[in-house]
Every structure is written in C-alpha cells, then in structure tokens.
Amino acid sequence: MAKLEFDNIRHSFAAAKMPSRVHAVGPIGFGVDAREFVAVVGPSGCGKSTLLRLAAGLIEPEAGTVRFEGDRVEGPSPRRGMVFQQPALFPWLTVRKNVSFGSRFRGLPGSDARELTDDLLSAVGLDGFESFYPNALSGGMQQRAALARTLAGGPELLLLDEPFGALDQQTRGQMQSWLAGLLADRGITALLVTHDIEEAVFLADRVLVMSGRPGRLLKDIRVRLPAARAERIRTAPDFVSHKAEILGALADQARPAL
Numbered sequence: 001m002a003k004l005e006f007d008n009i010r011h012s013f014a015a016a017k018m019p020s021r022v023h024a025v026g027p028i029g030f031g032v033d034a035r036e037f038v039a040v041v042g043p044s045g046c047g048k049s050t051l052l053r054l055a056a057g058l059i060e061p062e063a064g065t066v067r068f069e070g071d072r073v074e075g076p077s078p079r080r081g082m083v084f085q086q087p088a089l090f091p092w093l094t095v096r097k098n099v100s101f102g103s104r105f106r107g108l109p110g111s112d113a114r115e116l117t118d119d120l121l122s123a124v125g126l127d128g129f130e131s132f133y134p135n136a137l138s139g140g141m142q143q144r145a146a147l148a149r150t151l152a153g154g155p156e157l158l159l160l161d162e163p164f165g166a167l168d169q170q171t172r173g174q175m176q177s178w179l180a181g182l183l184a185d186r187g188i189t190a191l192l193v194t195h196d197i198e199e200a201v202f203l204a205d206r207v208l209v210m211s212g213r214p215g216r217l218l219k220d221i222r223v224r225l226p227a228a229r230a231e232r233i234r235t236a237p238d239f240v241s242h243k244a245e246i247l248g249a250l251a252d253q254a255r256p257a258l
C-alpha cells in the first residue's frame with residue numbers, strides 16, 4: 001500500500017466572472033511509497049499546488065479519493081506537513097517560539113517540547129539564532145525555521161511547494177543537499193512541487209511530469225542515481241540525461257499539435 005495515494009482525482013474551481021468552473025487537474029492517479037521522495041513538474045497552472053493542497057486536506061477533491069496510509073484524507077493533520085515558497089513564520093514570535101508552536105499538537109510536557117525544539121533548531125543549523133525574530137534572518141534561514149516548525153509537528157509526509165523558489169541559486173543548492181540528508185535521516189516521505197528540473201532530479205527518487213491544465217500524468221520517471229547524492233552528481237552523465245528526458249517531455253506537450 002502506498003503511503004499517499006491519489007486515486008482518480010479530478011478538481012475544478014469556481015472562478016470569478018467565469019461562466020463555468022476552471023478544470024484545474026485530473027483525472028490523475030499515482031502513489032507515493034513510504035520514505036520515497038517524489039517530485040512533480042509541469043507547466044504553470046497545471047494543478048501542481050492543487051495536488052499538494054488536496055494531500056494536505058486543505059481542499060476536498062471534486063472526484064476521486066486521496067488516501068494517506070489507506071485512510072481517506074478529510075482535513076489537515078500535522079502528520080502531513082506543508083512548506084510553502086514564502087516561509088510562513090509568525091513575525092511577532094522569535095525563532096524558538098515559532099518552532100515550538102509547531103509541536104503544540106503533540107501534547108508533550110514542557111521539558112520534552114523544549115528538547116524537541118532544541119533538536120530541530122540544531123538539525124536545521126539555527127542554534128544561536130533562537131531569540132532572533134524572522135525579519136532578522138536571511139531567506140534561507142527563514143525557510144529552515146519554517147521547515148523546523150513543520151517538522152516539530154512530527155510529519156510522516158512533507159508536502160513541499162516550491163520551498164526554495166525564492167532563494168538565490170547557491171543557497172538553493174545548499175538547502176537541497178541539507179534537506180535530502182534531513183529527510184533521509186528521519187525517514188520522512190516527501191512530495192515536492194518545483195519548476196526547477198535540476199532540483200527535481202537532485203532530490204527525487206521519481207519525477208512525475210504533468211501536462212498543461214487540466215494536469216494529467218504524462219511521465220513517471222524513476223531517477224536511477226545513488227540514493228545519497230553529493231553536489232558533484234549534478235555533472236554526472238546520468239544526471240544530465242535525466243534532466244534532458246524531463247525537459248524533452250515538457251517540451252513535447254507544450255508543442256501545439258499540427
């Protein structure tokens with residue numbers, strides 16, 4: 001059984017000043033196995049974020065079923081944590097308080113909650129910055145704080161919506177390496193939406209390529225690279241050929257039919 005399963009999903013939205021609903025995504029179906037890292041790429045507006053919001057339980061599918069560990073997803077849960085492109089931190093709380101806020105659903109006694117917060121701050125490399133407010137942190141540090149806050153909820157699945165999209169290329173590369181290690185250490189399953197093909201290949205075990213809206217699954221590509229990926233893998237021939245395969249699939253579907 002897949003950890004997360006999209007079973008014949010279709011979703012549309014009511015849109016202002018439009019006579020009919022906007023068919024955003026589907027029908028689409030795929031599974032994400034436990035501990036697997038799956039990346040989703042596709043043209044702008046094809047419904048990638050919609051898939052994440054469905055998995056997070058923020059919206060309900062119009063048709064089909066999203067299942068987490070075999071149970072229908074019926075609302076948000078800290079077991080399915082979401083991270084957005086813009087770090088969603090509370091500006092009026094320190095880094096420590098932001099992160100400990102994430103653990104509030106766990107019902108931990110005070111000392112255990114403090115220990116968990118310390119562990120996470122250290123795991124994301126923010127020890128020494130506990131008493132800083134978000135606006136005194138760099139973009140990469142803010143994103144790490146936001147990840148720590150989501151991890152504090154104890155997620156088994158991380159839903160990542162362009163988490164590094166707002167960062168410069170060098171910081172993004174560092175964050176990718178750091179995230180890959182962190183999730184592997186903690187055995188967390190991940191579903192990532194990204195426009196960055198290289199990021200998808202670097203991080204994922206599988207890359208799903210979607211069609212234009214309404215997004216459907218065009219390709220499900222298994223990344224045949226070692227599980228532990230060092231920076232130098234980005235120039236390896238297999239890495240480059242995976243990038244080319246994904247770019248080719250995206251270009252094919254963008255070409256108008258003659």
Ligand SMILES: Nc1ncnc2c1ncn2[C@@H]1O[C@H](COP(=O)(O)OP(=O)(O)OP(=O)(O)O)[C@@H](O)[C@H]1O
Binds near residue numbers: 022048213
């Ligand atoms: N709340 C909403 N109300 C109305 N339409 C919506 C809503 N959310 C998304 N849509 C529409 O659904 C379609 C898919 O949106 P979605 O954000 O899932 O795409 P995406 O692939 O993540 O796009 P991008 O890559 O540009 O971020 C788009 O046409 C969008 O305008």
